[in-house]
Amino acid sequence: MKAIATTGWGLKPTLSLIETDAPGRLKADDVLVAVHAASVNPKDWKLNYNLAVAASPVMVKQLKPLFGDDLAGIVVDTGPNVSDFEIGDAVYGMDMRLRTASLAELTLIDQRRIAKKPENLSFTQAAAMPLAALTALQGLRKGKAEAGKKVLIIGASGGVGSFAVQIAKNLGLHVTGVCSGRNTDFVRELGADAVIDYTQGDYRHSAGEFDLVFDVTSYETPLTCAALLGKKGYFISTGGDGKSMLATPLYRLLGKKAGTVVVESYRRDLETLKAMVEAGSLTPVIDSVFTLAESEAAYNRSRSGRCRGKVVINVANA
Structure with a gap:
């Protein structure tokens, strides 16, 4: 073969x-x-x-x-x-x-x-x-994503991000996506309620507070995003960058609400995604x-x- x-x-x-x-x-x-x-x-x-x-x-x-x-x-x-x-x-x-x-x-x-x-x-x-959509679904779940909460998705135009925006909207969250200027219209089309162009300044100190910060780029840490997290806010990373892989578990040990997605391929989650696709809420x-x-x-x-x-x-x- x-x-x-x-x-x-x-x-x-x-x-x-x-x-x-x-x-x-x-x-x-x-x-x-x-x-x-x-x-x-x-x-x-x-x-x-x-x-x-x-x-x-x-x-x-x-x-x-x-x-x-x-x-x-x-x-x-x-x-x-x-x-x-x-x-x-x-x-x-x-x-x-x-x-x-x-x-x-x-x-x-x-x-x-x-x-x-x-x-x-x-x-x-x-x-x-599979991998990208499962990462998005399991990351949102790990960050206690629930209807009515506010989520910031860093890297909203990429593989995981494009699924995360759609799934978060499907779950009833208010979604703000972070991407480059060339992708702002695209991220809005995915369903984001607001979009931040990261090339226009350091949004990490001016975007306000969120219930969940989901960094799918793996470049951020709970420290760099501290100003974005509300009192009970969660920071979730996909963990692919060395700095994030080390920092996020450390902050969790210190009692912070931080975690890394360790994605798994479970049939029940694939079937959940299948249902969203067939209902027209995920593409x-x-x-x-x-x-x-x-x-x-x-x-x-x-x-x-x-x-x-x-x-x-x-x-x-x-």
Whole structure:
């Protein structure tokens, strides 16, 4: 089968299209999926991609070289314990293990990490959802988001942010989005009640107080956002930046209402998102679409930090 793997050494390994063996024997809870589309997340190039530069060939040998986490596709085989999915079902989901290998024509995934695809979405659209939409949903939940509360979403135009704005509105919150000037109209179209252009000054000291500050960029900390937090306000980060990963847990230990989203792929949450999509209150935003052979360019697009929504890779007909 065709798949994407890391090749080369040094600080800039290459993602290359290769021919490799199809996945082997299914475990009891495994589903074999013919992948139609996958999407790129910062986690991929901050973690998975960077592991490919390890100096030791032994370390690379211990990691499967195949890439990708989010997927949407068709079930083509099931393990003996699988009862909720049948061959021919259209599914979407992700698995946070290193190297789930969704950038391949066939991949294995645990039945607990997938749900049936929203009927009104294409495979390309559905593949854009799992990691980013789950992060948004679980981050808002961790920050005690409830109807009537005020939430500030930092990074509102990106992959996670575009979902967070829509989900927060669906939950009945007053949403303020933070983005660059070129994206202010876009964030309003997503449903934000107010938009702040961060290029026009340091909003962190002038925007007022919020019940929840959700930083999906991972660049802020509870200290840098202290003036934005009301007395009972929560600070939630996606935690991808080293400073945020260290500072946020420290503030939580000091009694502050701060936390980091450790996203998990739970079927019940995928089904919650599916219901929102089918009700018309949640729509994935696609920044750009690449072929499987163009995966290197897709990763470069994600790393640019200029994306509106998600970068998707079409795997079928590679």
